[in-house]
Amino acid sequence: xxxxxxxxxxxxxxxxxxxxxxxxxxxxxxxxxxxxxxxxxxxxxxxxxxxxxxxxxxxxxxxxxxxxxxxxx
Numbered sequence: 001x002x003x004x005x006x007x008x009x010x011x012x013x014x015x016x017x018x019x020x021x022x023x024x025x026x027x028x029x030x031x032x033x034x035x036x037x038x039x040x041x042x043x044x045x046x047x048x049x050x051x052x053x054x055x056x057x058x059x060x061x062x063x064x065x066x067x068x069x070x071x072x073x
Contacts, residue, residue, distance in 0.1 A: 006025055008021075010024060032050050035050075055073065059071070
């Protein structure tokens with residue numbers, strides 16, 4: 001499901017306009033990303049938990065050029 005499909009589903013389920021559903025979906029995503037940017041995790045009971053995962057720096061490869069690149073933490 002993409003964002004547009006989610007907005008359609010919310011609009012139908014809540015019997016609201018797509019514009020209002022879009023604002024509601026944006027508000028939820030903004031709240032989740034804002035909390036994650038502060039380093040907090042977000043738990044929605046019955047749905048899941050959103051958290052930032054940190055990975056060590058490593059070497060990678062540019063898929064277009066094949067060039068070896070360094071991927072930061």
